[in-house]
Amino acid sequence: MSSLKALIQTICPEAVFSNEETGTLQVELSPKELSGLLKPLRNQQDLLFDYLEDLIGMDFGEKLGVIYRLYSTVNGHRIILVCQAANREKPELPSMTPYWAIANFYEREVFDFFGIHFVGHPDMRRLFLRNDWTGYPLRKDYDTSPEANPVKLDAEPLSDISPAVVEKSDGEVVEEDHALFEKDEYVVNIGPQHPATHGVLHFQVSLEGETVKKVDVHCGYIHRGIEKMCESLTYPQTLGYTDRLDYLSAHQNRHALCACIEEAMGLEIPRRAQYIRALMDELSRIQSHLLFYATYCMDLGALTPFFYGFRDREKILDIFEDTTGGRLIQNYYVIGGVSRDLHRDFVKKTAEFIKYLPTVLPEYHKVFTGNVIFRQRAQGIGILTREQAISHGATGPTARASNWSCDVRKHQPYSVYNEVEFKEILKTGGDCFDRYMARMEEIHESIAIIDQLLTKLPDGDYCAKTKPIIKLPEGRYFKSVETARGEFGVFIESRGDKYPYRLKFHPPCLPLVTLVDLLARNNKIADLISIGASLDYVVPDIDR
Amino acid sequence: MEIRKPKIKSLPYNEFNDNEYIEELRKNGVGIITGVLDEMINWGRSNSVWPLTFATSCCGIEFMAIGAARYDFARFGFEVTRASPRQADVIMVAGTIVTKMAPVLYRLYEQMADPKYVIAVGNCAVSGGPFTNSYHVVQGVDKILPVDVFIPGCPPRPEALLYGMMQLQRKIKVEPFLGGVNKKEPKSHRFPAINPGEEPIFAEKYHQTPISQAGSKAE
Numbered sequence A: 001m002s003s004l005k006a007l008i009q010t011i012c013p014e015a016v017f018s019n020e021e022t023g024t025l026q027v028e029l030s031p032k033e034l035s036g037l038l039k040p041l042r043n044q045q046d047l048l049f050d051y052l053e054d055l056i057g058m059d060f061g062e063k064l065g066v067i068y069r070l071y072s073t074v075n076g077h078r079i080i081l082v083c084q085a086a087n088r089e090k091p092e093l094p095s096m097t098p099y100w101a102i103a104n105f106y107e108r109e110v111f112d113f114f115g116i117h118f119v120g121h122p123d124m125r126r127l128f129l130r131n132d133w134t135g136y137p138l139r140k141d142y143d144t145s146p147e148a149n150p151v152k153l154d155a156e157p158l159s160d161i162s163p164a165v166v167e168k169s170d171g172e173v174v175e176e177d178h179a180l181f182e183k184d185e186y187v188v189n190i191g192p193q194h195p196a197t198h199g200v201l202h203f204q205v206s207l208e209g210e211t212v213k214k215v216d217v218h219c220g221y222i223h224r225g226i227e228k229m230c231e232s233l234t235y236p237q238t239l240g241y242t243d244r245l246d247y248l249s250a251h252q253n254r255h256a257l258c259a260c261i262e263e264a265m266g267l268e269i270p271r272r273a274q275y276i277r278a279l280m281d282e283l284s285r286i287q288s289h290l291l292f293y294a295t296y297c298m299d300l301g302a303l304t305p306f307f308y309g310f311r312d313r314e315k316i317l318d319i320f321e322d323t324t325g326g327r328l329i330q331n332y333y334v335i336g337g338v339s340r341d342l343h344r345d346f347v348k349k350t351a352e353f354i355k356y357l358p359t360v361l362p363e364y365h366k367v368f369t370g371n372v373i374f375r376q377r378a379q380g381i382g383i384l385t386r387e388q389a390i391s392h393g394a395t396g397p398t399a400r401a402s403n404w405s406c407d408v409r410k411h412q413p414y415s416v417y418n419e420v421e422f423k424e425i426l427k428t429g430g431d432c433f434d435r436y437m438a439r440m441e442e443i444h445e446s447i448a449i450i451d452q453l454l455t456k457l458p459d460g461d462y463c464a465k466t467k468p469i470i471k472l473p474e475g476r477y478f479k480s481v482e483t484a485r486g487e488f489g490v491f492i493e494s495r496g497d498k499y500p501y502r503l504k505f506h507p508p509c510l511p512l513v514t515l516v517d518l519l520a521r522n523n524k525i526a527d528l529i530s531i532g533a534s535l536d537y538v539v540p541d542i543d544r
Numbered sequence B: 001m002e003i004r005k006p007k008i009k010s011l012p013y014n015e016f017n018d019n020e021y022i023e024e025l026r027k028n029g030v031g032i033i034t035g036v037l038d039e040m041i042n043w044g045r046s047n048s049v050w051p052l053t054f055a056t057s058c059c060g061i062e063f064m065a066i067g068a069a070r071y072d073f074a075r076f077g078f079e080v081t082r083a084s085p086r087q088a089d090v091i092m093v094a095g096t097i098v099t100k101m102a103p104v105l106y107r108l109y110e111q112m113a114d115p116k117y118v119i120a121v122g123n124c125a126v127s128g129g130p131f132t133n134s135y136h137v138v139q140g141v142d143k144i145l146p147v148d149v150f151i152p153g154c155p156p157r158p159e160a161l162l163y164g165m166m167q168l169q170r171k172i173k174v175e176p177f178l179g180g181v182n183k184k185e186p187k188s189h190r191f192p193a194i195n196p197g198e199e200p201i202f203a204e205k206y207h208q209t210p211i212s213q214a215g216s217k218a219e
């Protein structure tokens, strides 16, 4: 780490370093230094930070700024950059878009929530809120009253003009308009209400005949403002929202937040609770992949698999329901462990289920995987290379289908994942078919994990004792877990209160949806459906 | 005097009648000549209510679950879900409705052919649910649409969804059809004042502004 520090010091002599001994190196720098650092950070061989893990907008109180988390998949090191804009009235920061593709959406999100302009960003529109929204909601001085932004029933004005933020040679920063679509382009709208978008997502697709030329994604139709609400809730209260982000990975999301808070508190959780959590996580992974199978097949016109997938998914929901009382939203994990012990039938039922599932999976493949129509619509379609996956920040089965080993369970083991044996499924093709197969094979790995956990399941407490009021010591905390869709991260900035000062969720699905444009270009419009479904994003997770 | 005794399979008649709202629907009485015809038409209508495929978030997954084999709402006549609002009879608002989605939802509703119904599925659609304090969430779809049935729960169990759908069937059964719902009612009729004293935001105002181009290119 000290070498990392030395390297950065030579480029930015004025940077302030912190957190050297423990955890990840944090560097505070000015916007000017940051813009000079970006290029070497991305390209210099001994730095080579190729994966932008997260870009977190912050209202530091006096100033606005951004926290960057970067990781090098080559050198295996991680760094946190903190950069504050010069003033609140016209906050400006250098854009990262030339070096990391995903920065485009992340910066639009920060612009949307904090009003920070990123110099060099080609497309500085709001990402989630309406174009005519007043104010920037995640600023601390934002007026949340409904009168400021009443519910409007007239449609959102959409414009084909997008502003790019450019710096002139004399240092002045201006907005320059440029067209998203040309006048004679043929643009078709898909969504926001369309069965194939898997929720309320809106694509503006520019077509040439049947060939897709460009896809412009509009998000925000289910932006619920969870991060802002969390700032006025106590830590145990914030837990409830995680289940409702990506509801198919409800347990895993909650795991991330619980683990983050526990780590910050220095709370050791009982072994049994850790096992229970890992068990539940894997069960939800299976049910999520079953649902993926069901919906992917349905999107491609096959209805039978939909019934197959749901039939077996219901069995898992039954197991959940016995223990947690919920089918979809379970609210099961709490700070310190889980809220109640496993149901007496849990072990028996789960053991039965993991015996049963491998007997029906061949049937799944028989009805669908070998089908020649499916093969033609999936093989060789929407190829994502490893470099693109990293640059776009895609994680989970999608990235692993492109041969990027990014499983958080392997690389930063949490809970009891270092005590079980499983394979990380890697594929090399990166097309729709590989993404599909990666998920189907992950089901087998999850079954193997559950099998090992069940035999080792220890007795004992299921929840550690905590104080009635939970306060976190001052500091910044990160934690990520592997959900069914990729890396789900939690960032907490605590100022020593019982409320988080800022709570940011890093959704795995936002990077996935940015891939749609990349992958669908020059494919047929029917492939757009196949590509979208194979990415398996959940829209409320994108929008939060 | 009660002329008709409509009933729904698997819903006891006593329970069927146990609802203040039923009286309201029956207030206008039943036409002597059209009564029997009405009943026949309503029997048909209530057993083929086609929902729109519409879901915004978590509750939508439960909506899919009742479409699948285990709960199977086709048993009750909710045969097929339709992807086009033109072909749907009922919109099940499953999931949170946020400010940006509100005009889209309203337009979907407008596009549906009369007679049409709205079911609010889940706490979010009923009142904003867990997100009611958010800056970007509509506090219940009844603020923008006239809701026929509310199904609480977060998410409601599939059984609750089925029960709610049967309640809608009941409503359809008691409604006078000829001279009733088959005639287009004035807007004010279709929008009962749900929050007394509160001006509904779907007031006539909306219709004075030309329907602008949601989701299409503006010049």
Ligand code: SF4
Residues within 6 Å of the ligand: A244, A329, B057, B058, B059, B060, B094, B095, B096, B121, B122, B123, B124, B125, B129, B130, B153, B154, B155, B156
């Ligand atoms: S009511 Fe609950 S389950 Fe349904 S959409 Fe709202 S948060 Fe999700």
